[in-house]
């Protein structure tokens with residue numbers, strides 16, 4: 001029972017690898033760099049999937065909210081191809097396998113849904129994907145994951161919100177300012193903040209791999225919806241610090257460029273309707289428990305049996 005994971009060396013991927021191993025699976029990471037437990041993308045295109053591969057996961061992608069990288073055409077191309085081309089390579093390997101895996105689970109993002117102050121988006125909403133660069137990227141990313149239906153491979157797409165976890169991503173960037181009492185809301189703070197704890201996004205992927213009834217689109221967000229202000233107050237509260245220094249929107253527009261800063265300054269209210277209906281049980285369904293875990297100095301690594 002081997003699961004092949006494109007991008008499995010990253011923040012979410014390393015949680016998924018641990019979770020799958022705790023549940024009796026072997027894992028093989030597809031990476032740009034060779035190493036133990038890894039193959040490279042060129043190995044994959046040359047040799048295909050290994051024997052005994054029961055599931056394939058696609059979650060590679062260049063971090064686009066990197067303040068050190070300017071939002072140039074060249075960087076946008078990297079952001080695009082690091083998701084679309086890697087997903088295509090995995091989909092091709094799945095389609096060409098003599099004995100295809102049972103399931104292919106691929107990552108996408110809530111950027112598919114257009115930011116709106118009142119609209120609620122479940123997986124059933126098909127009115128997304130064509131309003132800016134990132135939304136068009138989610139469409140191309142999801143399309144890249146298609147495998148011919150005659151191959152009988154179960155297909156799941158997870159549209160992830162902002163992933164919260166102590167070791168990386170947003171929490172790692174804001175931990176120190178919040179710890180020093182220098183945190184605050186972003187812009188008006190009224191924008192929706194679609195979030196999920198890293199243990200749950202990894203949990204949803206593992207659940208999709210292990211359960212034959214799971215197919216189609218799943219929203220990878222927690223059941224409790226929140227605004228940026230809700231998050232700011234809750235995270236600062238769990239750190240027992242004030243959060244009275246709002247950061248004006250223009251700072252983010254200046255650092256990231258307007259197109260990219262929109263991800264932070266505007267948000268979507270996303271509901272994990274199908275994820276819950278299909279039976280996934282969240283470890284951190286509410287902001288308080290997730291922020292409490294993220295506020296700890298050393299992250300907890302509880303064993304999560306699926």
Ligand SMILES: NC(=O)c1ccc[n+]([C@@H]2O[C@H](COP(=O)([O-])OP(=O)(O)OC[C@H]3O[C@@H](n4cnc5c(N)ncnc54)[C@H](OP(=O)(O)O)[C@@H]3O)[C@@H](O)[C@H]2O)c1
Nearest residue numbers: 007009010011012031032059060061062082160161162163
């Ligand atoms: N973290 C979030 O808040 C969040 C939210 C929504 C969606 N997502 C998506 O979920 C996926 C996993 O997120 P993550 O936070 O775990 O990502 P991550 O740690 O930043 O990166 C995942 C992996 O992608 C590979 N990668 C990075 N740049 C690449 C490039 N230019 N070309 C090919 N591969 C590249 C790297 O693997 P190697 O170095 O081994 O090649 C890396 O370990 C990403 O696709 C991300 O877009 C994340």
